[in-house]
Amino acid sequence: MAKDIFESSDTIRTAHPLRYAQSVTFDELLSLESGGILPSVTVAFETYGQLNEAGDNAILICHAISGDSHVARHNAEDEPGWWDILVGPGKPVDTNRFFVICPNLLGGCRGTTGPGSLNPATRKPYGPDFPTITIGDMVEVQRRLLDHLGIGQLIAVIGGSVGGHQTLTWATRHPDRLRGAVALATSPRLTSQALAFDVVGRNAIHRDPHFHGGQYYDQPQGPAVGLALARMIGHITYLSPEAMNLKFEADRLQPREVAMEFEKTFSVGSYLGYQGTKFVERFDANSYMTLSLAMDLFDLGGTPEQLAAGLHPAHCRWLVLSFSSDWLFPPSQSRDIVNALVRNNAAVSHCNIQSSCGHDAFLLPDDFDRYGEMIRAFIHNLVSASTGLGVEKEEPPGPTSIFHERRLDYDRIVELIPPGASVLDLGCGTGRLLARLKQEGRGRLVGIELDERKIISALKRNLDVIQADLNEGLRAFADKQFDCVVLSQTLPAVRDVAGVIAEMLRVGSTCIVSFPNLAFHKLRRILAEEGRAPRAYGWLRDKWYDTADIRFLSIADFEDFCREKGFHIQRRIALNTETGGEITEDANREADLAIFVLGTTPNAEGNPPIESVPT
């Protein structure tokens, strides 16, 4: 096997000393959301780069359940950090430009106050007396740290998994303290399945006879078996089934010889036993229980309405990333967050990264070529709000004209959209149309696109772009949320034409649809005289058996369809893209490209719908 099976996103996390960690103690009382209090709190943290004089170049990184402040190496000799791929000089979170702060979590065991810390009231470790804490409490401690460091508004808060929960909490509790939020592999609250795994893990610790009611610090033995079991369960949930097969299938009955007291029959068993045993050496069971309960109690809303309300205070820009094989924080949950943000008219970009790495994907290099570039572009946009990174290598313009390569339809579509109008572009590609509308000044602009690479390009143009499949509808969007919804060039590739157009008319006040006209006289002639399926050398260049187009229609067909479905045609522009001219007479025969403006009512000027007399 190419990879050592004992490698994991966590293997590097041995209990190395945090040589570069600083700490600060706040002696003011911390009132917790549970009603409990902590008389004083120490925060361990690490920083990278230089805070500028204005104090406005800072980025906060929030770690996940078993992480710590050591997000990245401080130099070549330093121990590896857990997110070295993301944070460092020239990296997407560029420490040459930004001041990066990563604090250890409240409740943890790597320097910040937690159950293993001394309780000043008893001069013994808190143990079971450590109060229940929430993600909100963790964020409150981080806020105190930022105040202490003299940081006003952050450029961004970034976090994955429970780090994503902190990011969501920052954006909603302290909306003025951040310009952007990057939430990876996270959720509005845990699924019942994810909760269930945590409950079993806590039960294993709690019912370990060496738990001693949580006051095991002065005992010869702590709940090592329970904590190891909890960690084993955790490890299974961090990996995808594919990743596990890749690691263990070839040698399933050849376990690694490891000194441990767990079952060694199977390779996967020796891996889990090893991970569990190592974890006990570096983590405190009470901290694990405290942090996992805080994660489980996090709840930004269980319904779309609750979630939209929960996210309502936020007014930063968002980048929400999920990973296709993550079953612990499944992509549908990131989608729920995105849908709620969309509903709130928040500026959000989203991609569900195709990955085989499961929940761990956000820590691993495998898919970093995509999610790393998205984060890089997004952060760049936060500091250079007017211009993006720029699309380095523009793809050749796709043909829109059926006979010509130039996108003649863009000129007309841009003209059709009034200044200030908000626009949703379905199948926006790299964002060429939206970028043009942005240059020329329009309202809110949002693109929908499936392709990951095109999403990166659209982000580089400083656009908000959301990954979605049109055939699944526009459920995320509210009625009449946009002035204009555009479906240009994409109609023939849509399976559920009536459904998509109905959704466009629900979401937009007007819709613009463009498509090539099958009944153009040169296309008719191909079938009539050559006896072959019509083609042309532009838009319709692909052959019948390999074109992405699956719907073939004429202007007359589309008008019949609109009548039948009750879609009102407000305007029709018929073009001959060979001559570049607009066709007004006998359009169904003389035009090769049609642009329709649709509405749910007859056109705005009160004119009757177009009655075409097609031939």
Added chain:
Amino acid sequence: MAKDIFESSDTIRTAHPLRYAQSVTFDELLSLESGGILPSVTVAFETYGQLNEAGDNAILICHAISGDSHVARHNAEDEPGWWDILVGPGKPVDTNRFFVICPNLLGGCRGTTGPGSLNPATRKPYGPDFPTITIGDMVEVQRRLLDHLGIGQLIAVIGGSVGGHQTLTWATRHPDRLRGAVALATSPRLTSQALAFDVVGRNAIHRDPHFHGGQYYDQPQGPAVGLALARMIGHITYLSPEAMNLKFEADRLQPREVAMEFEKTFSVGSYLGYQGTKFVERFDANSYMTLSLAMDLFDLGGTPEQLAAGLHPAHCRWLVLSFSSDWLFPPSQSRDIVNALVRNNAAVSHCNIQSSCGHDAFLLPDDFDRYGEMIRAFIHNLVSASTGLGVEKEEPPGPTSIFHERRLDYDRIVELIPPGASVLDLGCGTGRLLARLKQEGRGRLVGIELDERKIISALKRNLDVIQADLNEGLRAFADKQFDCVVLSQTLPAVRDVAGVIAEMLRVGSTCIVSFPNLAFHKLRRILAEEGRAPRAYGWLRDKWYDTADIRFLSIADFEDFCREKGFHIQRRIALNTETGGEITEDANREADLAIFVLGTTPNAEGNPPIESVPT
């Protein structure tokens, strides 16, 4: 919520007395595959219905890890059985017709010899001295029971999950002892992920301080916590994420008040704690370890080649069913079994039932309308090998002719297939063409279909039908496995036309493809004169925006395509379905339906490929 959250497929499995269980003891030595021996074995079992004089109406049911012999009620007053929906008078496994036997597993704790049984050598329970057993050992004990009962050949062995492992073992170890095998929600071996959960469960039991090295029977306390934890993990894996959300999301923080010593913060936690606590009352921890290890050691092959070799001895008919939301024994693993059987030219039917019930689905009524009917038809076919149940209500014949309803193309396709030829029908629907070929005497006939209801109908016609999506290829099939592969009426709905036809030519010696001809003069006229996408009232009746067809082609287009791809046209039949006549002159204009016979070489008679002069 409609369902009580404490309901589970397992809730009925309280430790009720098995009032109708019989038992038999075999005092001959049992040599186990692990090298161990058992000096004698007792088997507890229940039977339903009457064994006929010939001893040939018996069906064996194999239970899963926590099941027992009580598969069904014996009468209205009896305790519920775990598969009452399947087994009983008039049920798919009809106890009015069949003699049903369900034994408790070797290694279990419900009457059959297991770790809790007395070791005759020590007069104490076996405990840790109980040897490692395998699925093969379990089946060997079942074979002794059948011999004892005077049963020669079974009609079928039926089992789900680890019951499916037993079914696979029966078919491969004792191929002459069964006519049919029904394997539900099972696998050739566990995934690494499923193995991992089992390992953690066993670790929890093994490291419970009350395990006492397995000899806890005379101790005041056994490994109750460890067993409960193992059961909690198991329960999570039996449910789908959707099912868990449905059960627990609405009231996630309103746990049921249950007397137990596990965390009660969340509803899902109280459910798991309850299930774990109840399980300890009725199950022995050593049995759980023994059975789960037997399941984990089961391995019929990790590669397609190994699996085909492992299944090679079997020569029964097969029904392999998986469930779409089962992530413990995922559908891809059933598909692996099916592919291996297909490779072996075994008679196999397969469906992946759309279900939200997870691994438990095979025990639950939710999807029984489909999987129950499939089992009913399959078993009927085993006893009435020549005729099926019959399709009660034949669907109206789908149009094939573009102008007429009658399937004129079937007559011609049937003529094209020589007697004795084996046929694979892609998109076989309810199996009408295959049923006709069967009546008229052909070789091996196999259908491929996506729709569950149509698969039921095809099973009722006593056909072998496999659920598959053509666009994913015919990977399961070997080169030249069939004399003839048919794609009739389905071509226009295929996205990857070239890929599918290449696969057909790989798998079949010849291929038959039929489709409507877009260049038929009446269709040309519609575009040329009306300026609309061509339609007709038969096959082409749907409109451009809602037809299932996504490919439009003429005879000339298809011939161009075959030349380009190097597919040899061996014969072309062009029909005018209005007149019913065959067209020989100017077919691309005069025929509305084309049937092509393709091969990878020029036609069998050595004639040059047809050169059409399309107009």
